[in-house]
Amino acid sequence: MRALVRTFSWLYAVAIYGFIFLPVVVLVLFSLQATSFPIPPFTGPSLRWYDAVLADTRLTSALVNSLLVAILSSAAAVALGFLSAWGFARFALPGSGLMRGLITLPLTVSYLIIGMGLLVLFNWAGVPKSLLAAGIGHVVINLPLCFAIIYSQMGDHQINIERAARDLGAPEWKVLLLITVPVMAPAIFAGFFLSMTFSWDEFVISFLLTRFDTTLPVEIWNLLRSGLNPKTNAVGSLVFAVSIVLVVLFELMLLRRKPA
Amino acid sequence: MSATGNAGRALPWALVTPALGWTLLFFVLPFLAMAFSSLTAHDGGGFTLSNNSQFFNNPAYWQAMVNSLQVTAIVTVVSVLLAYPFAWILAEQVPERWQRLALMLAVLPFWTSYVVRSYSWLLVLAQNGVINRALTGSGLFSEPLQIANTRLATIIGFVHFFVMLLTLTIFANLKQLSPSYRKAAADLGAGPVRTFLHVVLPLTLPGIMVGAFLTFVLCIGDYITPQILGGNNELLMPQLVMMQIGRRGDFPLASALSIILMAVVTVAYLACARWLKIERA
Numbered sequence: 001m002r003a004l005v006r007t008f009s010w011l012y013a014v015a016i017y018g019f020i021f022l023p024v025v026v027l028v029l030f031s032l033q034a035t036s037f038p039i040p041p042f043t044g045p046s047l048r049w050y051d052a053v054l055a056d057t058r059l060t061s062a063l064v065n066s067l068l069v070a071i072l073s074s075a076a077a078v079a080l081g082f083l084s085a086w087g088f089a090r091f092a093l094p095g096s097g098l099m100r101g102l103i104t105l106p107l108t109v110s111y112l113i114i115g116m117g118l119l120v121l122f123n124w125a126g127v128p129k130s131l132l133a134a135g136i137g138h139v140v141i142n143l144p145l146c147f148a149i150i151y152s153q154m155g156d157h158q159i160n161i162e163r164a165a166r167d168l169g170a171p172e173w174k175v176l177l178l179i180t181v182p183v184m185a186p187a188i189f190a191g192f193f194l195s196m197t198f199s200w201d202e203f204v205i206s207f208l209l210t211r212f213d214t215t216l217p218v219e220i221w222n223l224l225r226s227g228l229n230p231k232t233n234a235v236g237s238l239v240f241a242v243s244i245v246l247v248v249l250f251e252l253m254l255l256r257r258k259p260a
Numbered sequence: 261m262s263a264t265g266n267a268g269r270a271l272p273w274a275l276v277t278p279a280l281g282w283t284l285l286f287f288v289l290p291f292l293a294m295a296f297s298s299l300t301a302h303d304g305g306g307f308t309l310s311n312n313s314q315f316f317n318n319p320a321y322w323q324a325m326v327n328s329l330q331v332t333a334i335v336t337v338v339s340v341l342l343a344y345p346f347a348w349i350l351a352e353q354v355p356e357r358w359q360r361l362a363l364m365l366a367v368l369p370f371w372t373s374y375v376v377r378s379y380s381w382l383l384v385l386a387q388n389g390v391i392n393r394a395l396t397g398s399g400l401f402s403e404p405l406q407i408a409n410t411r412l413a414t415i416i417g418f419v420h421f422f423v424m425l426l427t428l429t430i431f432a433n434l435k436q437l438s439p440s441y442r443k444a445a446a447d448l449g450a451g452p453v454r455t456f457l458h459v460v461l462p463l464t465l466p467g468i469m470v471g472a473f474l475t476f477v478l479c480i481g482d483y484i485t486p487q488i489l490g491g492n493n494e495l496l497m498p499q500l501v502m503m504q505i506g507r508r509g510d511f512p513l514a515s516a517l518s519i520i521l522m523a524v525v526t527v528a529y530l531a532c533a534r535w536l537k538i539e540r541a
Contacts, residue, residue: 009349016346017366020424023380024369026390030383080279087275103279106287108529109522110481112498116518117290120297120511140286143279172271201373204483208505217375224379224488228386236376243371251364 024240031233049234059235062219066200069131069215073138074195080139081146082188086180089154090162100151104144114140115205122209129211137205142198146191153187186253193250197243298516311516321500321517325524328497331411331486332479335418336472342419343426344468350427351434363431370424378488381417382408385489409491417485422478426471433467434460473532477525497521 032045053059084103088096106114118137127133161183165175181188203217210218216239223232301308315321346366354362369377384390385407392404407413437460445455483498490496495503497517504514 006353009353012345013349013353016342016423019420020366020369022390023377023384023420024372026383027376027380080282084276084279087272091272091275093272093276099276099280102288103283106283108477108525109287110477110525112481112483112501113294113518113522114287114290116501116505116514117294118286119505120515121286121290121293123511124293136286139282143282147279197371201371203373203375217373220373220375220379224375228383228389232379233383236372236379239376240369240372243373244368247368247371 027233027240028237031230031237033230035230049230050238052231053234053238056231059216059219059223062214062216063238065131065213066216069135069138069206070196070199073135073199074142074192076135077139077142077195078146078150078188078192080143081191082150082181082184085147085151085154086176089151090159100147103147106140107144107148111141111202111204115208118205119208129209131210131213131215133209134206134215137209138195138199138202141202141205142191142195145198146195149191149194150184150187153184158183189253190250193246193253197246197250200246201239201243294515295519297512298519300512311513312520314513315517315520320495324495324497324500325520327411327494328480328521329524331414331418331496332476335415335422335479336475338415339419339422339426339475340468340472343423343471344430346423347427347430347434351431363428366427367424370421370428374482374484375488377421378417378485381413381420381489385413385416408489409493411490411494414486414490414496417489418479418482421485422475425474425478426468429467429471429474430464433464437463469532473528476528480525481521 031049032047087093088100093099115137118133118140121127122129122133158180162175162179165179166172170178201217202215203221206215207218207221216235220232220235220239223229223235226232298311299307299309301310315325350359350362350366372380382389386392387404387406387408389408391407395401396404407416441459441463442455445459450458481498483502486496487499487502492499498521501514501517501521504510504517
Protein backbone atom coordinates (compact mmCIF):
# COMPACT_ATOMS: atom_id res chain seq x y z
CA MET A 1 0.00 0.00 0.00
CA ARG A 2 2.69 2.47 1.05
CA ALA A 3 4.85 1.56 -1.94
CA LEU A 4 1.84 1.92 -4.22
CA VAL A 5 1.11 5.41 -2.90
CA ARG A 6 4.77 6.35 -3.36
CA THR A 7 4.89 5.10 -6.94
CA PHE A 8 1.66 6.80 -7.82
CA SER A 9 2.84 10.03 -6.16
CA TRP A 10 6.03 9.99 -8.22
CA LEU A 11 4.15 9.43 -11.46
CA TYR A 12 1.66 12.16 -10.66
CA ALA A 13 4.33 14.67 -9.63
CA VAL A 14 6.35 13.98 -12.79
CA ALA A 15 3.22 14.43 -14.93
CA ILE A 16 2.36 17.78 -13.29
CA TYR A 17 5.95 19.03 -13.49
CA GLY A 18 5.88 18.03 -17.16
CA PHE A 19 2.66 19.98 -17.71
CA ILE A 20 4.04 23.02 -15.89
CA PHE A 21 7.35 23.07 -17.75
CA LEU A 22 6.17 21.98 -21.21
CA PRO A 23 5.44 25.45 -22.61
CA VAL A 24 8.54 27.03 -21.05
CA VAL A 25 10.83 24.32 -22.42
CA VAL A 26 9.26 24.62 -25.88
CA LEU A 27 9.60 28.41 -25.73
CA VAL A 28 13.29 28.37 -24.84
CA LEU A 29 14.19 25.37 -27.04
CA PHE A 30 12.76 26.83 -30.23
CA SER A 31 14.25 30.24 -29.52
CA LEU A 32 17.56 28.50 -30.14
CA GLN A 33 17.03 27.41 -33.73
CA ALA A 34 17.89 29.32 -36.85
CA THR A 35 14.85 28.47 -39.01
CA SER A 36 12.15 31.08 -39.49
CA PHE A 37 9.46 29.07 -37.72
CA PRO A 38 9.70 28.03 -34.05
CA ILE A 39 8.27 24.58 -34.75
CA PRO A 40 9.60 21.00 -34.71
CA PRO A 41 11.86 19.41 -35.74
CA PHE A 42 14.53 21.09 -33.64
CA THR A 43 17.50 22.07 -35.78
CA GLY A 44 19.50 24.33 -33.43
CA PRO A 45 21.33 25.48 -31.57
CA SER A 46 21.76 29.00 -32.87
CA LEU A 47 21.68 32.48 -31.33
CA ARG A 48 20.43 34.08 -34.53
CA TRP A 49 17.14 35.26 -33.07
CA TYR A 50 18.73 36.66 -29.93
CA ASP A 51 20.90 38.80 -32.19
CA ALA A 52 17.76 39.85 -34.02
CA VAL A 53 16.11 40.87 -30.73
CA LEU A 54 19.10 42.89 -29.60
CA ALA A 55 19.29 44.59 -33.00
CA ASP A 56 15.60 45.56 -32.86
CA THR A 57 15.54 49.06 -31.38
CA ARG A 58 11.79 48.91 -30.72
CA LEU A 59 12.29 45.88 -28.48
CA THR A 60 15.41 47.18 -26.75
CA SER A 61 13.87 50.57 -26.04
CA ALA A 62 10.71 48.82 -24.79
CA LEU A 63 12.95 46.79 -22.49
CA VAL A 64 14.56 49.95 -21.11
CA ASN A 65 11.08 51.51 -20.73
CA SER A 66 9.85 48.46 -18.83
CA LEU A 67 12.80 48.53 -16.46
CA LEU A 68 12.39 52.27 -15.86
CA VAL A 69 8.66 51.98 -15.20
CA ALA A 70 9.22 48.95 -12.95
CA ILE A 71 11.95 50.60 -10.85
CA LEU A 72 10.33 54.02 -10.51
CA SER A 73 6.77 52.80 -9.91
CA SER A 74 7.98 50.23 -7.37
CA ALA A 75 10.03 52.87 -5.57
CA ALA A 76 6.99 55.15 -5.40
CA ALA A 77 4.71 52.30 -4.26
CA VAL A 78 7.13 51.17 -1.56
CA ALA A 79 7.68 54.76 -0.31
CA LEU A 80 3.95 55.50 -0.07
CA GLY A 81 3.29 52.05 1.40
CA PHE A 82 6.02 52.35 4.00
CA LEU A 83 5.07 55.83 5.21
CA SER A 84 1.40 54.95 5.52
CA ALA A 85 2.15 51.61 7.20
CA TRP A 86 4.32 53.43 9.73
CA GLY A 87 1.61 56.03 10.31
CA PHE A 88 -1.09 53.42 10.89
CA ALA A 89 1.05 51.10 13.01
CA ARG A 90 2.44 53.80 15.33
CA PHE A 91 -0.36 56.28 15.79
CA ALA A 92 -4.00 55.82 16.68
CA LEU A 93 -5.91 57.57 13.93
CA PRO A 94 -9.70 57.96 13.83
CA GLY A 95 -11.20 55.72 11.13
CA SER A 96 -7.96 53.82 10.83
CA GLY A 97 -9.59 50.51 9.87
CA LEU A 98 -11.62 52.15 7.13
CA MET A 99 -8.61 53.96 5.69
CA ARG A 100 -6.48 50.80 5.74
CA GLY A 101 -9.32 49.01 3.94
CA LEU A 102 -9.36 51.75 1.31
CA ILE A 103 -5.62 51.44 0.68
CA THR A 104 -5.81 47.65 0.22
CA LEU A 105 -9.02 47.77 -1.85
CA PRO A 106 -7.32 47.79 -5.31
CA LEU A 107 -6.02 44.27 -4.56
CA THR A 108 -9.53 42.92 -5.12
CA VAL A 109 -10.14 44.61 -8.47
CA SER A 110 -8.83 43.19 -11.74
CA TYR A 111 -6.12 45.07 -13.64
CA LEU A 112 -8.43 45.46 -16.62
CA ILE A 113 -10.91 47.49 -14.59
CA ILE A 114 -8.19 49.62 -12.94
CA GLY A 115 -6.76 50.33 -16.39
CA MET A 116 -10.17 51.11 -17.85
CA GLY A 117 -10.95 53.55 -15.03
CA LEU A 118 -7.66 55.40 -15.51
CA LEU A 119 -8.19 55.47 -19.27
CA VAL A 120 -11.62 57.09 -18.88
CA LEU A 121 -10.35 59.57 -16.27
CA PHE A 122 -7.22 60.56 -18.22
CA ASN A 123 -9.25 60.82 -21.39
CA TRP A 124 -11.56 63.34 -19.72
CA ALA A 125 -8.79 65.24 -17.99
CA GLY A 126 -6.84 65.47 -21.24
CA VAL A 127 -3.84 63.58 -19.88
CA PRO A 128 -2.08 62.03 -22.89
CA LYS A 129 -1.25 58.32 -23.07
CA SER A 130 2.31 57.84 -21.89
CA LEU A 131 4.70 55.74 -19.85
CA LEU A 132 4.01 58.06 -16.92
CA ALA A 133 0.30 57.21 -17.12
CA ALA A 134 1.12 53.49 -17.11
CA GLY A 135 3.53 54.03 -14.20
CA ILE A 136 0.74 55.71 -12.22
CA GLY A 137 -1.38 52.61 -12.85
CA HIS A 138 1.43 50.35 -11.66
CA VAL A 139 1.69 52.29 -8.41
CA VAL A 140 -2.07 51.79 -7.94
CA ILE A 141 -1.72 48.00 -8.19
CA ASN A 142 1.49 47.74 -6.13
CA LEU A 143 0.84 50.24 -3.34
CA PRO A 144 -1.69 47.97 -1.54
CA LEU A 145 0.75 45.08 -1.81
CA CYS A 146 3.67 47.06 -0.34
CA PHE A 147 1.42 48.48 2.37
CA ALA A 148 0.10 45.05 3.36
CA ILE A 149 3.56 43.45 3.48
CA ILE A 150 5.19 46.25 5.49
CA TYR A 151 2.21 46.85 7.79
CA SER A 152 2.00 43.14 8.69
CA GLN A 153 5.69 43.17 9.68
CA MET A 154 5.52 46.16 12.03
CA GLY A 155 5.55 44.34 15.34
CA ASP A 156 5.82 45.45 18.96
CA HIS A 157 9.53 44.97 19.39
CA GLN A 158 10.18 47.57 16.71
CA ILE A 159 7.98 50.02 18.61
CA ASN A 160 10.17 49.52 21.66
CA ILE A 161 13.37 50.24 19.75
CA GLU A 162 11.79 53.40 18.38
CA ARG A 163 10.68 54.45 21.89
CA ALA A 164 14.19 53.94 23.17
CA ALA A 165 15.54 56.18 20.41
CA ARG A 166 12.95 58.87 21.22
CA ASP A 167 13.73 58.67 24.94
CA LEU A 168 17.37 59.25 24.08
CA GLY A 169 16.32 62.47 22.37
CA ALA A 170 16.18 61.53 18.70
CA PRO A 171 13.81 63.70 16.67
CA GLU A 172 11.08 61.97 14.65
CA TRP A 173 12.93 62.11 11.30
CA LYS A 174 16.01 60.55 12.87
CA VAL A 175 13.95 57.74 14.37
CA LEU A 176 12.49 57.11 10.93
CA LEU A 177 15.76 57.12 9.01
CA LEU A 178 18.11 55.53 11.53
CA ILE A 179 15.80 53.07 13.30
CA THR A 180 12.59 52.25 11.45
CA VAL A 181 13.93 52.00 7.90
CA PRO A 182 16.89 49.71 8.78
CA VAL A 183 14.74 47.51 11.05
CA MET A 184 12.05 47.21 8.38
CA ALA A 185 14.53 46.72 5.52
CA PRO A 186 13.57 43.08 4.75
CA ALA A 187 9.87 43.94 4.39
CA ILE A 188 10.73 47.03 2.35
CA PHE A 189 12.89 44.98 -0.01
CA ALA A 190 10.24 42.26 -0.26
CA GLY A 191 7.64 44.85 -1.24
CA PHE A 192 10.00 46.45 -3.72
CA PHE A 193 10.98 43.23 -5.49
CA LEU A 194 7.47 41.86 -5.63
CA SER A 195 6.30 45.16 -7.12
CA MET A 196 9.16 45.01 -9.62
CA THR A 197 8.10 41.58 -10.88
CA PHE A 198 4.44 42.59 -11.13
CA SER A 199 5.20 45.82 -12.93
CA TRP A 200 7.73 44.13 -15.22
CA ASP A 201 5.12 41.56 -16.32
CA GLU A 202 2.06 43.79 -16.35
CA PHE A 203 0.29 44.04 -19.71
CA VAL A 204 -3.24 45.35 -19.78
CA ILE A 205 -2.70 48.67 -17.97
CA SER A 206 0.32 49.50 -20.10
CA PHE A 207 -1.59 48.44 -23.20
CA LEU A 208 -4.45 50.82 -22.40
CA LEU A 209 -2.41 53.77 -21.16
CA THR A 210 0.61 54.00 -23.49
CA ARG A 211 0.78 54.81 -27.17
CA PHE A 212 4.13 55.06 -29.00
CA ASP A 213 6.69 54.55 -26.25
CA THR A 214 5.57 51.40 -24.56
CA THR A 215 6.64 48.57 -22.27
CA LEU A 216 8.05 45.20 -23.28
CA PRO A 217 4.93 43.05 -22.74
CA VAL A 218 2.98 45.39 -25.05
CA GLU A 219 5.75 45.31 -27.66
CA ILE A 220 5.74 41.49 -27.48
CA TRP A 221 1.99 41.61 -27.96
CA ASN A 222 2.56 43.63 -31.13
CA LEU A 223 5.02 40.97 -32.33
CA LEU A 224 2.33 38.31 -31.87
CA ARG A 225 0.37 39.68 -34.81
CA SER A 226 2.94 38.04 -37.06
CA GLY A 227 1.97 34.62 -35.66
CA LEU A 228 4.55 32.11 -34.47
CA ASN A 229 7.88 33.84 -34.75
CA PRO A 230 11.25 32.75 -33.34
CA LYS A 231 12.04 36.34 -32.42
CA THR A 232 9.08 36.25 -30.03
CA ASN A 233 10.54 33.06 -28.57
CA ALA A 234 13.88 34.77 -28.02
CA VAL A 235 12.48 37.90 -26.40
CA GLY A 236 10.07 35.78 -24.33
CA SER A 237 12.99 33.69 -23.05
CA LEU A 238 14.83 36.88 -22.11
CA VAL A 239 11.82 38.21 -20.20
CA PHE A 240 11.53 34.88 -18.40
CA ALA A 241 15.24 35.04 -17.49
CA VAL A 242 14.86 38.52 -15.97
CA SER A 243 11.82 37.41 -13.95
CA ILE A 244 13.74 34.38 -12.67
CA VAL A 245 16.66 36.57 -11.57
CA LEU A 246 14.22 38.79 -9.63
CA VAL A 247 12.57 35.78 -8.00
CA VAL A 248 15.88 34.19 -7.03
CA LEU A 249 17.06 37.47 -5.50
CA PHE A 250 13.80 37.61 -3.58
CA GLU A 251 14.21 34.00 -2.36
CA LEU A 252 17.79 34.65 -1.25
CA MET A 253 16.65 37.64 0.73
CA LEU A 254 13.96 35.60 2.46
CA LEU A 255 16.53 32.92 3.30
CA ARG A 256 18.92 35.52 4.67
CA ARG A 257 16.19 36.93 6.84
CA LYS A 258 15.27 33.55 8.33
CA PRO A 259 18.02 33.25 10.98
CA ALA A 260 17.31 36.74 12.36
CA MET B 261 1.49 58.31 22.17
CA SER B 262 4.21 60.69 21.11
CA ALA B 263 1.67 63.34 20.25
CA THR B 264 3.11 66.50 21.71
CA GLY B 265 1.84 69.79 20.36
CA ASN B 266 0.73 70.52 16.84
CA ALA B 267 3.73 68.98 15.09
CA GLY B 268 3.06 65.69 16.87
CA ARG B 269 -0.52 65.57 15.73
CA ALA B 270 0.25 66.57 12.16
CA LEU B 271 2.91 63.90 11.68
CA PRO B 272 0.67 60.79 11.44
CA TRP B 273 -1.56 62.52 8.90
CA ALA B 274 1.46 63.58 6.90
CA LEU B 275 2.48 59.91 6.80
CA VAL B 276 -0.81 58.41 5.66
CA THR B 277 -2.11 61.20 3.42
CA PRO B 278 0.10 60.51 0.36
CA ALA B 279 -1.02 56.87 0.13
CA LEU B 280 -4.65 57.76 0.79
CA GLY B 281 -4.53 60.60 -1.70
CA TRP B 282 -3.01 58.36 -4.35
CA THR B 283 -5.70 55.73 -3.84
CA LEU B 284 -8.48 58.31 -3.94
CA LEU B 285 -7.11 60.12 -6.97
CA PHE B 286 -6.05 57.18 -9.12
CA PHE B 287 -8.34 54.38 -7.95
CA VAL B 288 -11.57 55.74 -6.49
CA LEU B 289 -11.89 58.73 -8.81
CA PRO B 290 -11.28 56.65 -11.98
CA PHE B 291 -13.89 54.20 -10.80
CA LEU B 292 -16.39 57.02 -10.32
CA ALA B 293 -15.45 58.40 -13.74
CA MET B 294 -16.09 54.97 -15.23
CA ALA B 295 -19.44 54.67 -13.46
CA PHE B 296 -20.39 58.13 -14.68
CA SER B 297 -19.22 57.34 -18.21
CA SER B 298 -21.31 54.18 -18.30
CA LEU B 299 -24.40 56.37 -17.92
CA THR B 300 -23.59 58.69 -20.82
CA ALA B 301 -24.33 58.22 -24.49
CA HIS B 302 -21.48 57.34 -26.83
CA ASP B 303 -22.25 60.25 -29.17
CA GLY B 304 -21.89 62.72 -26.32
CA GLY B 305 -25.54 63.59 -25.66
CA GLY B 306 -27.02 63.35 -22.19
CA PHE B 307 -27.60 60.57 -19.74
CA THR B 308 -28.86 57.16 -20.75
CA LEU B 309 -29.26 53.67 -19.41
CA SER B 310 -28.84 52.20 -22.87
CA ASN B 311 -25.27 51.01 -22.23
CA ASN B 312 -26.45 48.87 -19.37
CA SER B 313 -29.63 47.71 -21.06
CA GLN B 314 -27.64 46.74 -24.16
CA PHE B 315 -25.93 44.10 -22.10
CA PHE B 316 -29.24 42.52 -21.16
CA ASN B 317 -30.87 42.91 -24.57
CA ASN B 318 -28.02 41.95 -26.87
CA PRO B 319 -27.67 38.14 -26.90
CA ALA B 320 -24.04 38.38 -28.05
CA TYR B 321 -23.06 40.35 -24.92
CA TRP B 322 -25.07 38.10 -22.68
CA GLN B 323 -23.39 35.10 -24.32
CA ALA B 324 -19.94 36.53 -23.49
CA MET B 325 -20.85 36.58 -19.81
CA VAL B 326 -22.17 33.00 -20.01
CA ASN B 327 -18.95 31.92 -21.76
CA SER B 328 -16.85 33.69 -19.12
CA LEU B 329 -18.70 32.06 -16.25
CA GLN B 330 -18.51 28.60 -17.86
CA VAL B 331 -14.79 28.85 -18.62
CA THR B 332 -14.04 30.25 -15.16
CA ALA B 333 -16.04 27.51 -13.44
CA ILE B 334 -14.35 24.74 -15.42
CA VAL B 335 -10.89 26.26 -14.87
CA THR B 336 -11.46 26.64 -11.13
CA VAL B 337 -12.69 23.07 -10.61
CA VAL B 338 -10.06 21.41 -12.83
CA SER B 339 -7.24 23.46 -11.30
CA VAL B 340 -8.24 22.58 -7.72
CA LEU B 341 -8.55 18.88 -8.61
CA LEU B 342 -5.11 18.84 -10.24
CA ALA B 343 -3.34 21.05 -7.69
CA TYR B 344 -4.55 19.44 -4.47
CA PRO B 345 -2.89 16.01 -4.96
CA PHE B 346 0.24 17.75 -6.23
CA ALA B 347 0.46 20.05 -3.20
CA TRP B 348 -0.21 17.04 -0.96
CA ILE B 349 2.65 15.08 -2.57
CA LEU B 350 4.99 18.06 -2.16
CA ALA B 351 4.01 18.49 1.47
CA GLU B 352 3.83 14.82 2.52
CA GLN B 353 5.94 12.68 0.21
CA VAL B 354 8.88 14.92 -0.65
CA PRO B 355 11.62 14.92 2.03
CA GLU B 356 11.59 18.10 4.15
CA ARG B 357 14.94 19.45 2.96
CA TRP B 358 13.92 19.31 -0.72
CA GLN B 359 10.47 20.80 -0.24
CA ARG B 360 11.44 24.43 -0.69
CA LEU B 361 13.28 23.68 -3.91
CA ALA B 362 10.50 21.41 -5.20
CA LEU B 363 7.91 24.12 -4.55
CA MET B 364 10.05 26.85 -6.11
CA LEU B 365 10.47 24.72 -9.24
CA ALA B 366 6.76 23.95 -9.35
CA VAL B 367 5.88 27.64 -9.57
CA LEU B 368 8.82 28.90 -11.64
CA PRO B 369 6.87 29.50 -14.88
CA PHE B 370 4.36 31.43 -12.75
CA TRP B 371 6.78 34.35 -13.02
CA THR B 372 6.82 34.67 -16.80
CA SER B 373 4.57 37.37 -18.11
CA TYR B 374 1.03 36.54 -19.12
CA VAL B 375 1.76 37.36 -22.73
CA VAL B 376 4.82 35.11 -22.96
CA ARG B 377 3.12 32.23 -21.14
CA SER B 378 0.10 32.26 -23.45
CA TYR B 379 2.33 32.53 -26.51
CA SER B 380 4.30 29.50 -25.28
CA TRP B 381 1.10 27.47 -25.15
CA LEU B 382 0.33 28.57 -28.68
CA LEU B 383 3.66 27.02 -29.73
CA VAL B 384 2.62 23.77 -28.08
CA LEU B 385 -0.98 23.65 -29.31
CA ALA B 386 -0.80 25.18 -32.81
CA GLN B 387 -1.65 23.26 -35.98
CA ASN B 388 2.04 22.69 -36.66
CA GLY B 389 3.02 22.84 -32.97
CA VAL B 390 4.72 20.31 -30.75
CA ILE B 391 1.66 18.27 -29.78
CA ASN B 392 0.27 17.96 -33.28
CA ARG B 393 3.71 17.04 -34.67
CA ALA B 394 4.00 14.35 -32.01
CA LEU B 395 0.50 13.01 -32.69
CA THR B 396 0.77 12.91 -36.46
CA GLY B 397 4.43 11.86 -36.38
CA SER B 398 3.65 8.82 -34.23
CA GLY B 399 0.85 7.83 -36.59
CA LEU B 400 -1.87 8.16 -33.94
CA PHE B 401 -3.66 10.79 -35.98
CA SER B 402 -3.43 11.46 -39.67
CA GLU B 403 -4.76 15.03 -39.41
CA PRO B 404 -3.52 17.67 -36.93
CA LEU B 405 -6.06 18.48 -34.20
CA GLN B 406 -7.59 21.93 -34.01
CA ILE B 407 -6.75 22.94 -30.43
CA ALA B 408 -5.48 26.51 -30.77
CA ASN B 409 -8.27 29.07 -31.21
CA THR B 410 -10.75 26.96 -29.30
CA ARG B 411 -12.16 27.10 -25.81
CA LEU B 412 -10.02 24.09 -24.90
CA ALA B 413 -6.84 26.08 -25.57
CA THR B 414 -8.05 28.92 -23.33
CA ILE B 415 -8.83 26.44 -20.58
CA ILE B 416 -5.44 24.71 -20.87
CA GLY B 417 -3.64 28.07 -20.68
CA PHE B 418 -5.64 29.10 -17.62
CA VAL B 419 -5.33 25.75 -15.84
CA HIS B 420 -1.56 25.88 -16.30
CA PHE B 421 -1.36 29.20 -14.45
CA PHE B 422 -3.86 28.38 -11.72
CA VAL B 423 -2.45 24.94 -10.93
CA MET B 424 0.72 26.78 -9.93
CA LEU B 425 -1.12 29.41 -7.90
CA LEU B 426 -3.30 26.83 -6.12
CA THR B 427 -0.34 24.55 -5.43
CA LEU B 428 1.23 27.46 -3.55
CA THR B 429 -1.84 28.23 -1.44
CA ILE B 430 -2.80 24.60 -0.73
CA PHE B 431 0.80 23.65 0.09
CA ALA B 432 0.99 26.49 2.62
CA ASN B 433 -2.28 25.27 4.08
CA LEU B 434 -1.16 21.65 4.44
CA LYS B 435 2.09 22.73 6.10
CA GLN B 436 0.22 24.78 8.67
CA LEU B 437 -1.75 21.75 9.83
CA SER B 438 -0.40 20.61 13.15
CA PRO B 439 0.78 16.96 12.96
CA SER B 440 -0.99 16.29 16.25
CA TYR B 441 -4.37 16.20 14.44
CA ARG B 442 -3.17 13.32 12.34
CA LYS B 443 -1.62 11.56 15.32
CA ALA B 444 -4.85 11.92 17.25
CA ALA B 445 -6.84 10.45 14.35
CA ALA B 446 -4.39 7.55 14.10
CA ASP B 447 -4.56 6.95 17.87
CA LEU B 448 -8.31 6.76 17.63
CA GLY B 449 -7.94 4.02 15.04
CA ALA B 450 -8.49 5.86 11.75
CA GLY B 451 -6.56 4.61 8.74
CA PRO B 452 -4.76 7.00 6.41
CA VAL B 453 -7.72 7.30 4.05
CA ARG B 454 -10.20 8.07 6.82
CA THR B 455 -7.77 10.50 8.42
CA PHE B 456 -7.44 12.31 5.12
CA LEU B 457 -11.18 12.43 4.38
CA HIS B 458 -12.35 13.36 7.86
CA VAL B 459 -9.45 15.40 9.25
CA VAL B 460 -7.03 16.77 6.66
CA LEU B 461 -9.50 17.62 3.90
CA PRO B 462 -12.01 19.52 6.08
CA LEU B 463 -9.20 21.44 7.78
CA THR B 464 -7.71 22.56 4.47
CA LEU B 465 -11.08 23.47 2.96
CA PRO B 466 -10.88 27.19 3.90
CA GLY B 467 -7.50 27.40 2.15
CA ILE B 468 -8.95 25.75 -0.94
CA MET B 469 -11.80 28.25 -0.95
CA VAL B 470 -9.41 31.20 -0.73
CA GLY B 471 -7.42 29.79 -3.65
CA ALA B 472 -10.56 29.04 -5.64
CA PHE B 473 -11.81 32.57 -5.12
CA LEU B 474 -8.48 34.03 -6.26
CA THR B 475 -8.68 31.80 -9.32
CA PHE B 476 -12.19 32.99 -10.05
CA VAL B 477 -11.30 36.69 -9.78
CA LEU B 478 -8.09 36.51 -11.80
CA CYS B 479 -9.55 34.19 -14.42
CA ILE B 480 -12.74 36.09 -15.15
CA GLY B 481 -10.85 39.39 -15.51
CA ASP B 482 -8.06 38.15 -17.79
CA TYR B 483 -7.92 39.36 -21.37
CA ILE B 484 -4.63 37.88 -22.60
CA THR B 485 -5.20 34.14 -22.32
CA PRO B 486 -8.56 33.99 -24.16
CA GLN B 487 -7.38 36.50 -26.75
CA ILE B 488 -4.14 34.70 -27.62
CA LEU B 489 -5.23 31.08 -27.18
CA GLY B 490 -8.98 31.15 -27.72
CA GLY B 491 -8.98 33.64 -30.57
CA ASN B 492 -12.08 35.51 -31.61
CA ASN B 493 -14.33 32.53 -32.34
CA GLU B 494 -15.93 32.82 -28.95
CA LEU B 495 -15.69 35.99 -26.87
CA LEU B 496 -15.21 36.20 -23.12
CA MET B 497 -16.17 39.34 -21.15
CA PRO B 498 -12.71 40.98 -21.03
CA GLN B 499 -12.39 40.51 -24.80
CA LEU B 500 -15.78 42.14 -25.27
CA VAL B 501 -14.71 45.10 -23.10
CA MET B 502 -11.44 45.58 -24.98
CA MET B 503 -13.23 45.30 -28.30
CA GLN B 504 -15.42 48.30 -27.44
CA ILE B 505 -12.33 50.40 -26.81
CA GLY B 506 -10.15 49.09 -29.60
CA ARG B 507 -12.45 48.95 -32.57
CA ARG B 508 -15.12 51.47 -31.74
CA GLY B 509 -13.68 53.79 -29.11
CA ASP B 510 -16.92 53.31 -27.21
CA PHE B 511 -15.83 54.19 -23.66
CA PRO B 512 -19.34 54.36 -22.17
CA LEU B 513 -20.22 50.82 -23.28
CA ALA B 514 -16.80 49.50 -22.21
CA SER B 515 -17.34 51.15 -18.81
CA ALA B 516 -20.80 49.66 -18.44
CA LEU B 517 -19.52 46.17 -19.28
CA SER B 518 -16.57 46.55 -16.87
CA ILE B 519 -18.89 47.53 -14.07
CA ILE B 520 -21.17 44.56 -14.77
CA LEU B 521 -18.10 42.28 -14.71
CA MET B 522 -17.05 43.80 -11.40
CA ALA B 523 -20.54 43.31 -9.99
CA VAL B 524 -20.33 39.59 -10.80
CA VAL B 525 -17.01 39.34 -8.96
CA THR B 526 -18.54 41.15 -5.98
CA VAL B 527 -21.44 38.68 -5.91
CA ALA B 528 -18.94 35.81 -5.97
CA TYR B 529 -17.06 37.47 -3.11
CA LEU B 530 -20.20 37.80 -1.02
CA ALA B 531 -21.10 34.18 -1.79
CA CYS B 532 -17.89 32.86 -0.31
CA ALA B 533 -17.27 35.69 2.17
CA ARG B 534 -17.60 33.39 5.17
CA TRP B 535 -14.67 31.33 3.88
CA LEU B 536 -12.53 34.34 3.14
CA LYS B 537 -12.22 35.88 6.58
CA ILE B 538 -8.52 36.43 6.85
CA GLU B 539 -7.71 36.22 10.51
CA ARG B 540 -4.56 37.71 11.95
CA ALA B 541 -2.51 34.91 13.45
